[in-house]
Amino acid sequence: xxxxxxxxxxxxxxxxxxxxxxxxxxxxxxxxxxxxxxxxxxxxxxxxxxxxxxxxxxxxxxxxxxxxxxxxxxxxxxxxxxxxxxxxxxxxxxxxxxxxxxxxxxxxxxxxxxxxxxxxxxxxxxxxxxxxxxxxxxxxxxxxxxxxxxxxxxxxxxxxxxxxxxxxxxxxxxxxxxxxxxxxxxxxxxxxxxxxxxxxxxxxxxxxxxxxxxxxxxxxxxxxxxxxxxxxxxxxxxxxxxxxxxxxxxxxxxx
Amino acid sequence: xxxxxxxxxxxxxxxxxxxxxxxxxxxxxxxxxxxxxxxxxxxxxxxxxxxxxxxxxxxxxxxxxxxxxxxxxxxxxxxxxxxxxxxxxxxxxxxxxxxxxxxxxxxxxxxxxxxxxxxxxxxxxxxxxxxxxxxxxxxxxxxxxxxxxxxxxxxxxxxxxxxxxxxxxxxxxxxxxxxxxxxxxxxxxxxxxxxxxxxxxxxxxxxxxxxxxxxxxxxxxxxxxxxxxxxxxxxxxxxxxxxxxxxxxxxxxxxxxxxxxxxxxxxxx
Numbered sequence: 149x150x151x152x153x154x155x156x157x158x159x160x161x162x163x164x165x166x167x168x169x170x171x172x173x174x175x176x177x178x179x180x181x182x183x184x185x186x187x188x189x190x191x192x193x194x195x196x197x198x199x200x201x202x203x204x205x206x207x208x209x210x211x212x213x214x215x216x217x218x219x220x221x222x223x224x225x226x227x228x229x230x231x232x233x234x235x236x237x238x239x240x241x242x243x244x245x246x247x248x249x250x251x252x253x254x255x256x257x258x259x260x261x262x263x264x265x266x267x268x269x270x271x272x273x274x275x276x277x278x279x280x281x282x283x284x285x286x287x288x289x290x291x292x293x294x295x296x297x298x299x300x301x302x303x304x305x306x307x308x309x310x311x312x313x314x315x316x317x318x319x320x321x322x323x324x325x326x327x328x329x330x331x332x333x334x335x336x337x338x339x340x341x342x343x344x345x346x347x348x349x350x351x352x353x354x355x356x357x358x359x360x361x362x363x364x365x366x367x368x369x370x371x372x373x374x375x376x377x378x379x380x381x382x383x384x385x386x387x388x389x390x391x392x393x394x395x396x397x398x399x400x401x402x403x
Numbered sequence: 404x405x406x407x408x409x410x411x412x413x414x415x416x417x418x419x420x421x422x423x424x425x426x427x428x429x430x431x432x433x434x435x436x437x438x439x440x441x442x443x444x445x446x447x448x449x450x451x452x453x454x455x456x457x458x459x460x461x462x463x464x465x466x467x468x469x470x471x472x473x474x475x476x477x478x479x480x481x482x483x484x485x486x487x488x489x490x491x492x493x494x495x496x497x498x499x500x501x502x503x504x505x506x507x508x509x510x511x512x513x514x515x516x517x518x519x520x521x522x523x524x525x526x527x528x529x530x531x532x533x534x535x536x537x538x539x540x541x542x543x544x545x546x547x548x549x550x551x552x553x554x555x556x557x558x559x560x561x562x563x564x565x566x567x568x569x570x571x572x573x574x575x576x577x578x579x580x581x582x583x584x585x586x587x588x589x590x591x592x593x594x595x596x597x598x599x600x601x602x603x604x605x606x607x608x609x610x611x612x613x614x615x616x617x618x619x620x621x622x623x624x625x626x627x628x629x630x631x632x633x634x635x636x637x638x639x640x641x642x643x644x645x646x647x648x649x650x651x652x653x654x655x656x657x658x659x660x661x662x663x664x665x666x667x668x669x670x671x672x
Contacts (some may be wrong), residue, residue, distance in 0.1 A: 197578055219580050229575035233593045233670040242589060243579040276672045294579065 149211045149220065149297040149330070150175050156195060156205035158188070159355075165191060166356035169205070171349055173298065176328040178368075180341040183351030184389060184396040189334045190302055192356070196332060197221045197300045213297035218247055222296035226303040228283040230275045236262070237271045240290045257293050264323060265289040281312035285319070292323070299331040305340060314373065317343055325369045338385045342378045343371050350388050353396040359388055458639040463647065466640040480648065483614060483625045486542065487652075490549025491610040498554045498606070499599060502561020503587065506595070512562070523555040528616045535621075545617040552613040553606040560602020564595035597671065600664050607656045611649060626652075 151173040158165045165188040173179050181189045194200040196207055198221060213220040222243075223229075230239050237258055244254050262268045265285045275283055284304060291299055305313040317340060323329070335341055341348045348362040364371075364381060371378060440460045446452035447459040470476045504511045505519075527548055534544040568591050576586040618627025626645055633641035 199574055199578060219578075221578075223575070223578040225571060225575060227571060229571050231572060231590065231593070232672075233668075242576075242581075246581060246585060274670050276670065290579075 149209060149213045151196065151298055151330075151332075152208040152210060153192075153196070154206050154208055156192065156202045156207070158191065158195075158202045158204075164355035166351075166354075169351075169356065169358060171358070171361075173330060173332060175211075175330050177346040178324065178331045178333055178344050180333045180335060180345030180348045181351060182335055182338060182341050182348060182385065182389065183356060184353045184393040185336060186396055186399075187351045187353050187392075188356040189336075189351055192351075193223075193300050193302050193332060193334050196298075197223055199223075214295070217295045217297050219243065219294035220297040222291045222294050222299055224284075224287050224291050224299060224301040224304045226306050228275075228280075228287045228307070230283055230286055232275050235272050235274055236267060236278075236286050236289075239275070239286055240293050243290050243294050261289040261292045264292060264326075265319070279312070280308045281316060284308060284316060288320075288323075297330060299329055301331055301333045303335055304333075306335070306337070313337075313340070320344060321368045321371075338382045338389070341385065342382045343373075344368065348385065350385060353392045353399075359392070454639075458643050462640045463643045467644045467647070470641075470644060479624050479626055479629045482622070483618065483627070486545050486549060486617070486625070487610055487614050489542075490546045490614070491553045491607055493546065494550035494553030494610070495557050495603060495606055497550070498557025499561050501554075502558040502599075503565055503591065503595070505558065505562040506565025507587065507591065515558075516562075519555055519558050522551075523559065527552045527613055528620075531617060531620055540621060545614070545622070548617050549610050549613050553610045556606045556609060557599075557602055560605070561595060561599050564598025564602070565591055567598060568594035597664075597668055600660060600667070604657060604660055607660070608653060611653055611656070615649065 153169055153171040153173075156169040157167050169192065171179065181192065183189050191200065195202045198207075209220075231242065234242065240258050240261065241254055244257060249257070258271075259268075262271055265288055267282070267285055267289055270278065270282060270286075275286070278286070284307075287304070305316055308316065321344070324331075333340075333344055342364060345362075345364060346368075348364065350359040350362065351357065352359050362381065362385065364378075366377065443452065443457060444460045447454060447457060467476075501511075501515065501519075505515055506512070530551070531544065531548055534547045538544040538547045572590050572594060573586060576590050581589070614625075615627035615630065618625035619631045622628045626648055630642060630645035630649075633639075633645060
């Protein structure tokens with residue numbers, strides 16, 4: 149299944165947030181959206197996931213999601229969005245409960261995703277017992293459990309410290325390499341973008357428009373921390389964004 | 404003095420942090436009770452406190468033991484407990500439902516917030532004659548009075564608690580395709596539970612006050628009737644037995660809620 153964003157424009161009252169955004173999200177690839185704060189990248193992700201409606205333009209689903217897909221468009225949230233009163237297992241089963249899977253099948257899925265995200269020993273822990281990195285692993289496990297056609301990741305590593313971020317990036321790369329998934333990955337961190345993105349869409353400041361789409365061909369598994377080649381890409385992205393970031397930093401918030 | 408290079412003075416940094424973090428001290432609470440009762444006992448025995456102004460605690464205890472032995476205690480306590488249980492169960496249940504609806508549905512909120520604010524400050528006891536006409540002189544009017552009294556604070560606490568449920572959790576539920584009802588059941592209600600339980604502390608205390616008031620106005624048996632009778636005979640020992648039973652009732656309800664909080668809200672940090 150592929151997604152096409154077709155001329156998305158949106159305004160909140162008098163403020164134009166984004167203008168004429170068209171992006172293709174090919175199957176099995178990770179598309180990163182980067183841009184200065186307030187450029188509407190998270191809003192765009194909520195449009196894609198159907199949590200908000202753009203004022204004009206549409207999001208088109210090309211092809212049917214695979215038959216075993218429980219929730220085609222699945223989010224991973226920046227602040228994890230785990231239910232604090234449910235255990236790790238309970239948080240994952242929340243996404244499965246209403247699909248008539250039966251206890252046995254659910255148990256199988258949960259065991260599988262816990263294994264893939266290295267959480268097997270934490271099955272019965274409550275979120276308050278987990279570190280930030282573990283909480284986001286639960287968020288990722290919950291997303292994987294519903295076998296999404298497209299993962300919508302809203303700054304999934306931004307709430308974590310840089311060491312944990314590095315570890316989780318490696319985990320994401322391993323997960324993708326083992327079984328490629330389609331994802332839209334919103335971030336303001338260019339290093340994450342060049343490590344994880346097959347395509348990097350650079351958005352301008354408000355009103356958000358597409359400045360450039362950068363493709364990085366090197367396979368995810370071969371990208372290393374501190375790669376010279378990636379450094380150059382990252383520098384290029386930073387040059388694109390620098391002025392935008394400075395300008396958006398100087399803006400008065402009038403909303 | 405400027406010629407000699409003096410060694411810099413050394414002193415340790417003064418501590419100025421700490422405090423503002425209450426810790427649990429178990430023995431002080433009971434100690435306050437013991438000291439107060441001992442003072443009363445001493446005062447009434449020495450004549451420092453006249454028997455007309457305060458009963459002697461040991462006499463109150465003796466009266467209580469008599470009441471227990473005669474079996475009259477349960478004859479008064481059971482109807483009171485039933486009224487409190489039935490009335491507040493009805494009030495709290497309906498209150499939670501209405502509170503959740505106010506919290507979630509804009510039209511219900513627009514329609515009912517004003518109404519609840521209008522009902523809240525009415526002393527419910529003033530409506531008792533009306534309730535007697537509506538629900539009968541028997542238990543019905545007492546149930547209704549307690550139910551109405553516990554209903555309004557429960558509604559206010561519940562919709563406040565629902566407003567405070569983390570919206571990102573609700574968006575999460577929607578993003579996984581949960582139905583409206585399961586979002587309410589699995590996300591909104593558990594998320595609002597801390598606020599609902601602390602609201603119940605207030606509702607149930609109000610319930611006990613109204614229980615006694617209703618029983619004072621018309622009941623053969625019940626703690627309120629017992630207190631009223633003792634008061635009109637100026638029997639201070641019996642009056643204080645009744646009042647103490649109410650205090651114990653209040654403390655027990657609060658302890659039960661504390662237990663429920665520890666069981667239900669263990670997930671809180």
